[in-house]
Amino acid sequence: MATPLTIADLKELARRRVPKMFFDYADSGAWTESTYQANESDFSRIKLRQRVLVDMSDRTLETTMIGQKVSMPVALAPTGLTGMQHADGEMLAARAAEEFGVPFTLSTMSICSIEDVASVTTRRFWFQLYVMRDKDFVLGLINRAKAAKCSALVLTADLQVLGQRHKDLRNGLSAPPRFTPKHVWQMAIRPFWCLDMLKTKRRTFGNIIGHAKNVSNITSLAAWTHEQFDPRLSWADVAWIKEQWGGPLIIKGVLDPEDARAAADTGADAIVVSNHGGRQLDGAPSSISMLPAIIDAVGDRIEVHLDGGIRSGQDVLKAVALGAKGTYIGRPFLYGLGAMGKEGVTLALSIIRKEMDITMALCGKRDINDVNASIISRQG
Numbered sequence: 001m002a003t004p005l006t007i008a009d010l011k012e013l014a015r016r017r018v019p020k021m022f023f024d025y026a027d028s029g030a031w032t033e034s035t036y037q038a039n040e041s042d043f044s045r046i047k048l049r050q051r052v053l054v055d056m057s058d059r060t061l062e063t064t065m066i067g068q069k070v071s072m073p074v075a076l077a078p079t080g081l082t083g084m085q086h087a088d089g090e091m092l093a094a095r096a097a098e099e100f101g102v103p104f105t106l107s108t109m110s111i112c113s114i115e116d117v118a119s120v121t122t123r124r125f126w127f128q129l130y131v132m133r134d135k136d137f138v139l140g141l142i143n144r145a146k147a148a149k150c151s152a153l154v155l156t157a158d159l160q161v162l163g164q165r166h167k168d169l170r171n172g173l174s175a176p177p178r179f180t181p182k183h184v185w186q187m188a189i190r191p192f193w194c195l196d197m198l199k200t201k202r203r204t205f206g207n208i209i210g211h212a213k214n215v216s217n218i219t220s221l222a223a224w225t226h227e228q229f230d231p232r233l234s235w236a237d238v239a240w241i242k243e244q245w246g247g248p249l250i251i252k253g254v255l256d257p258e259d260a261r262a263a264a265d266t267g268a269d270a271i272v273v274s275n276h277g278g279r280q281l282d283g284a285p286s287s288i289s290m291l292p293a294i295i296d297a298v299g300d301r302i303e304v305h306l307d308g309g310i311r312s313g314q315d316v317l318k319a320v321a322l323g324a325k326g327t328y329i330g331r332p333f334l335y336g337l338g339a340m341g342k343e344g345v346t347l348a349l350s351i352i353r354k355e356m357d358i359t360m361a362l363c364g365k366r367d368i369n370d371v372n373a374s375i376i377s378r379q380g
Contacts, residue, residue: 004339007311007332010348014085014338017193019186021171022084026334029278030163035286036278039309042286046318047377051364059357061368065326066152066248066269066303071101072353073320073368076345077307077330078128078154078252081175083111083203085338087196091120093337096345098123105154105328111175113206114144124151128252130159131237132228137212142244144207153245154272155238157263158253160231163280176203196341238266252307255290257297264302270325271298274307277330288319295323313355317363320371 004010015023029036061072076097083089090112097104098121105126106117117125127145132138145153177183187194197203208224209215215224242249251263252272263271273291275284287308295304306319307328316327332352336344360368363375 004347005351007335007348007351010332010335010339010344010351013340013344014335017190018085018338019177019183019190019193021168021173021177021183021186022081023338024167024171025081025165025173026079026085026331026338028165028167029282030165030280031282033278033282035275035282035284038286039275039278039288040311042289043309043311043315043318046288046322047379048314048318048359048363049375049377050362054364056361056364056366059361059366061353061357061360063325063368065103065305066250068103068151068248069101070103070326072316072356073324073326074316074349074352075103075126075305075326075328076105076333077328078105078107078126078156079330079334080107080109081111082107082334082337083200083206084175085334086193086341087200088112088116088202089337090117092342093333093345094121094125096333096342096349097125100346100349102349103152106150108141108207109205111204111206112202114141114148114150116202116206118148124149126150126152126154126250128154128156129241130156131230131233131241133230134213134228137228138241139244140211141207142241144211146245146247150247152248152250152269153241154250154252155241155268156252156276157233157259158255158274158276158280160229160233162229163276163282165279175205235262235266238263238268242267250305254294255284255287257293260294260298260302260304264298268302270303270305272305272307272328273324274328277308288315288322291319291322291324299323310352313352313357314359316352316356317359317371318376320368321373321375323373 090110094104094117107128108130127150248269250270251268254260254271273287303325305326306324319327332348333345336348
């Protein structure tokens with residue numbers, strides 16, 4: 001394939017390079033995947049107003065997210081097992097994001113640890129927190145994020161109970177992978193992935209093994225993870241997390257105006273309108289379809305971001321036009337990482353920036369901070 005021009009191009013390259021079990025992990029949703037598909041398709045229903053004979057020079061996409069300067073209103077979303085798309089994946093993606101001037105968010109369920117990412121970056125990255133039953137472990141994660149000088153904590157609120165993803169079950173997904181004939185075959189036909197993976201020592205969950213009680217290997221990790229996600233997590237817990245953290249707090253996974261109001265009441269700095277990429281409640285509405293109602297409910301009280309379904313710069317622009325102060329990309333950067341490593345993450349960001357910049361100009365705007373609902377067509 002020639003130089004990829006779209007996120008879809010990167011997706012196809014990643015499909016060819018990454019073993020099926022890990023590509024499917026990034027590219028799947030819960031149950032029938034109807035919400036995963038709606039996240040993408042609902043963007044296409046939003047039409048833009050074309051404007052002509054206006055000054056399109058000196059354009060800028062620079063803005064802020066939670067008061068932090070960004071080169072465009074895009075952050076790399078927290079994604080589990082990123083280091084299984086490409087060896088040392090979180091470290092590579094964080095460096096690409098830093099060079100590009102956008103936030104990188106490290107997942108609790110990452111392969112590379114908080115300390116690994118801190119060792120290769122100078123820009124403060126964000127850390128995503130899952131709340132476990134073991135509160136000492138949770139406090140340890142928060143303190144490690146503080147020690148790494150992370151500049152925001154992203155609390156995921158929509159994974160108290162794990163949604164079922166059929167592809168992962170059928171693939172027998174694990175990190176590191178099991179060595180059954182099926183898994184060996186999947187890796188054997190992806191030799192470049194294997195060669196890269198042989199060069200790194202990071203092949204399991206770096207934030208957990210060696211840090212959680214009685215977790216020292218993959219067998220004990222599997223049992224611990226199954227038991228640890230806390231179904232009792234409630235709004236009352238946010239105050240404790242906010243107090244322990246003491247810095248900017250973002251609550252991710254809000255998809256209902258009532259929950260948005262509750263999140264704003266906590267004093268958090270931002271919420272992320274998200275359905276976990278369609279990986280939790282199948283049949284839930286798309287993120288973009290719920291954004292206007294949530295903006296109406298709390299947009300004057302708390303910064304609102306959007307995650308889910310973004311596959312182009314046009315999608316980012318549409319979300320901003322509907323009120324989002326920032327957006328998150330998960331699968332697009334994972335496709336780039338799986339396809340081409342750090343260079344692929346940079347390319348994914350470049351594709352989105354170019355599409356956003358050109359589209360903004362053709363909608364008659366020069367500054368991303370001036371983009372609003374006036375660029376949305378009310379026809380059709």
